[in-house]
Amino acid sequence: MARILISSGPTREYLDPVRYLTNGSSGRMGSALARQAVLRGHDVVVVTGPVSIEYPPPATIIRVVSTFEMLDACVEHFKDCDGVIAAAAPCDFRPKSGEAQKISKSGEELSLELVETPDIVARLGAMKRPGQWALAFALETQDGYRRALDKLRRKNCDLIVLNDPSAIDAAATQVQIIDPAGITMTVQGTKDDIASSIFDRLDREFLSAENPRLR
Amino acid sequence: MARILISSGPTREYLDPVRYLTNGSSGRMGSALARQAVLRGHDVVVVTGPVSIEYPPPATIIRVVSTFEMLDACVEHFKDCDGVIAAAAPCDFRPKSGEAQKISKSGEELSLELVETPDIVARLGAMKRPGQWALAFALETQDGYRRALDKLRRKNCDLIVLNDPSAIDAAATQVQIIDPAGITMTVQGTKDDIASSIFDRLDREFLSAENPRLR
Numbered sequence: 461m462a463r464i465l466i467s468s469g470p471t472r473e474y475l476d477p478v479r480y481l482t483n484g485s486s487g488r489m490g491s492a493l494a495r496q497a498v499l500r501g502h503d504v505v506v507v508t509g510p511v512s513i514e515y516p517p518p519a520t521i522i523r524v525v526s527t528f529e530m531l532d533a534c535v536e537h538f539k540d541c542d543g544v545i546a547a548a549a550p551c552d553f554r555p556k557s558g559e560a561q562k563i564s565k566s567g568e569e570l571s572l573e574l575v576e577t578p579d580i581v582a583r584l585g586a587m588k589r590p591g592q593w594a595l596a597f598a599l600e601t602q603d604g605y606r607r608a609l610d611k612l613r614r615k616n617c618d619l620i621v622l623n624d625p626s627a628i629d630a631a632a633t634q635v636q637i638i639d640p641a642g643i644t645m646t647v648q649g650t651k652d653d654i655a656s657s658i659f660d661r662l663d664r665e666f667l668s669a670e671n672p673r674l675r
Numbered sequence: 676m677a678r679i680l681i682s683s684g685p686t687r688e689y690l691d692p693v694r695y696l697t698n699g700s701s702g703r704m705g706s707a708l709a710r711q712a713v714l715r716g717h718d719v720v721v722v723t724g725p726v727s728i729e730y731p732p733p734a735t736i737i738r739v740v741s742t743f744e745m746l747d748a749c750v751e752h753f754k755d756c757d758g759v760i761a762a763a764a765p766c767d768f769r770p771k772s773g774e775a776q777k778i779s780k781s782g783e784e785l786s787l788e789l790v791e792t793p794d795i796v797a798r799l800g801a802m803k804r805p806g807q808w809a810l811a812f813a814l815e816t817q818d819g820y821r822r823a824l825d826k827l828r829r830k831n832c833d834l835i836v837l838n839d840p841s842a843i844d845a846a847a848t849q850v851q852i853i854d855p856a857g858i859t860m861t862v863q864g865t866k867d868d869i870a871s872s873i874f875d876r877l878d879r880e881f882l883s884a885e886n887p888r889l890r
Contacts, residue, residue, distance in 0.1 A: 475696075477816050477840045479766070483693050484725075510699075512727040551694070552780055562816040562840075565767055565791050574785040601692050601777045625692045625777075 461501045462667055465541040466494050466519075467534055467548035467580065469509035471527045475572065476559040485549035486629040487511035489597070492655035493545055494519050500659060502667075505541065507533040509548060527551055527577035538584050543593040543666060545658070546581045549628075553577065585616030593666045595619045595658070599627070609642050618665070621658065637661060676716045677882055680756040681709050681734075682749055682763035682795065684724035686742045690787065691774040700764035701844040702726035704812070707870035708760055709734050715874060717882075720756065722748040724763060742766055742792035753799050758808040758881060760873070761796045764843075768792065800831030808881045810834045810873070814842070824857050833880070836873065852876060 468490020472480040490506065491513045497504045504519035507530055515521050522537070524530045527550040538544055556573040563570070581596045588594060594617045598608040604622050612620040620638050627633040634648035637658065647657040659667075683705020687695040705721065706728045712719045719734035722745055730736050737752070739745045742765040753759055771788040778785070796811045803809060809832045813823040819837050827835040835853050842848040849863035852873065862872040874882075 472699075478698050478764075478814060478843070479696060479768070480698065481690075481694060481696055483695065484687075549693075553694070553778075553785060556784065562814070563768075565794075567791065569771065570768060570789040572787040572789055574787055576780050576782065579780075599693060599777070628693070 461503065462542040463503040463505070463540060464497050465505050465507065465534060465537050465544040466490055466497065467507045467530060467544070467546045467550075468494070468515075469511040469513075469548055471509040471530050471548070471550045471577075472525050473527065473551045473554035473577065474558050475555045476561065476563045478562050481551050481553060481555070481574075483549050483551065484628040485509070485511075487513040487515075488629065488631070488651050489627075489655070490545075490547040491515050492651040493547055493658065495652070496655040496659045500663075500667075505537045507537065507548070509550070527554065527580070531578050531580045531583060534580055534584060535587070538587065538592075542591070543595070543662070544584050546584065546594065546596045548580070549597075549599065550580055551577060552579070579615070581611075581617065582615040588616060593618045593662075595621065595662065597621045597623065599623055599625065601625060605636070605638070605644070608636075608638055612638060612640060619661065676718065677757040678718040678720070678755060679712050680720050680722065680749060680752050680759040681705055681712065682722045682745060682759070682761045682765075683709070683730075684726040684728075684763055686724040686745050686763070686765045686792075687740050688742065688766045688769035688792065689773050690770045691776065691778045693777050696766050696768060696770070696789075698764050698766065699843040700724070700726075702728040702730075703844065703846070703866050704842075704870070705760075705762040706730050707866040708762055708873065710867070711870040711874045715878075715882075720752045722752065722763070724765070742769065742795070746793050746795045746798060749795055749799060750802070753802065753807075757806070758810070758877070759799050761799065761809065761811045763795070764812075764814065765795055766792060767794070794830070796826075796832065797830040803831060808833045808877075810836065810877065812836045812838065814838055814840065816840060820851070820853070820859070823851075823853055827853060827855060834876065 469487035470485040474480045553574040608622040622636045637645045684702035685700040689695040768789040823837040837851045
């Protein structure tokens with residue numbers, strides 16, 4: 461059995477005490493993956509942004525708000541894990557300076573300077589030890605295959621799951637699982653179906669006792 | 676019995692197909708108010724942004740995403756209502772131009788121009804007919820009483836409920852109900868308790884048969 465880190469849900473980047481940048485990630489995919497992992501007897505650590513979905517109780521759940529907090533929690537827990545499934549959709553821009561008080565309406569335009577947040581998957585990929593594996597998700601609105609494959613290689617991942625915005629908060633969807641050679645496997649169904657297919661693939665490549673890559 | 680419009684929840688203002696500006700409004704206060712209204716025998720129309728909370732089934736539920744959509748739905752339904760309770764937290768800034776494709780990370784800062792969205796409460800206040808009433812909510816992080824009273828008067832409301840960010844997505848909270856003369860009543864408890872106190876006040880001022888302001 462393995463110990464698996466799963467990141468899930470969105471993060472929030474606050475402009476002021478009330479308003480924030482985020483996305484519609486519901487944590488459903490992360491929750492479905494955590495259920496599969498538990499069903500297959502693995503130890504699971506879930507690092508999740510703010511969501512209303514539930515995770516399976518045997519999993520250790522770590523709740524975070526911002527991308528920085530998600531990065532810190534993932535880096536801390538990845539050390540003790542065999543692999544990571546990065547299913548979260550961290551907010552990848554944040555306001556350069558957050559305001560301590562609620563921004564008042566003035567009738568004028570407001571110019572907001574955004575800076576990029578740390579790339580969590582790239583950081584985890586860079587810290588992988590021999591035997592550790594990383595599966596990432598990519599959400600693209602155009603040129604998906606090329607961008608996903610580029611992300612997979614650049615961020616030192618072992619597999620990447622490509623989906624499009626129709627997957628956000630949806631019950632059923634279709635994804636492509638891409639490996640470093642660019643070979644693609646298409647999977648469709650509910651998020652539970654997709655989570656099961658992803659674990660079948662992880663089992664074959666990283667989790668089965670016969671596999672030489674197993675620690 | 677009266678017909679009451681209740682706005683509830685946050686709105687979203689998209690930067691691109693994935694990312695948006697919003698706030699942590701959960702719709703709990705709007706849902707508690709809708710339950711009170713239904714319990715007291717009123718007809719209820721709820722215009723709500725994206726939330727995971729449920730509203731009481733006898734209410735008519737209209738689901739919207741953006742502040743413009745919330746404005747349109749509120750203006751359309753307020754015409755046929757005796758009063759409005761504006762418990763929503765519409766996003767009051769939006770990106771000047773949304774991108775059709777997901778914004779890619781470039782390593783550079785990103786300057787985002789924001790413009791104000793229409794003020795829904797002010798628009799409803801301005802269209803009030805004799806006999807119609809409007810109760811608004813104000814969320815302030817500083818100088819709350821002065822700002823709330825100013826909003827109440829400027830937006831032609833009859834009552835305003837002042838709360839602070841600790842109320843967002845909280846089960847229990849404390850609010851102040853302020854009238855146009857600046858007289859304040861403090862109420863605390865669960866959101867159901869607060870909804871009940873708000874309806875006690877509405878009953879006295881606008882909804883009881885003995886009240887001369889009743890249409």
